[in-house]
Amino acid sequence: MPIKSKSPTADEIAEMATRGEDVSRFFTGQFTVVKPVRRVNIDLTEGMLRELDARAARLNVSRQAVIKTLLRQALDDATRTVPKRRAG
Numbered sequence: 001m002p003i004k005s006k007s008p009t010a011d012e013i014a015e016m017a018t019r020g021e022d023v024s025r026f027f028t029g030q031f032t033v034v035k036p037v038r039r040v041n042i043d044l045t046e047g048m049l050r051e052l053d054a055r056a057a058r059l060n061v062s063r064q065a066v067i068k069t070l071l072r073q074a075l076d077d078a079t080r081t082v083p084k085r086r087a088g
Helices: 010-018 046-059 063-081
Strands: none
Touching (some): 046 063
C-alpha cells in the first residue's frame, strides 16, 4: 500500500515557487476572495426592527442577513438610476 504524502504548507509552496518550481498543481483556480469587513452601528426605530425581524423569520435567516441584502439591493438600484456625468 503506497504511503500518502501530506500536502505541503503554504510556506513550503511559496518556497517551491521561489525556487522556480511549478506549483500550479496545488491550485484549483476555484477560490473566494474575502473582503475585509468593518463593523458599524446604526440606530433603527422599533417599527423598522419589527419589520426586519418579521422578514428574517419568514426567510429563516438572521436580521443581519436581511439588512445586508436590502442594503445591497438599494445600493445597486441607486447606482443604476444615477445618470452618468459627462466630462465637460
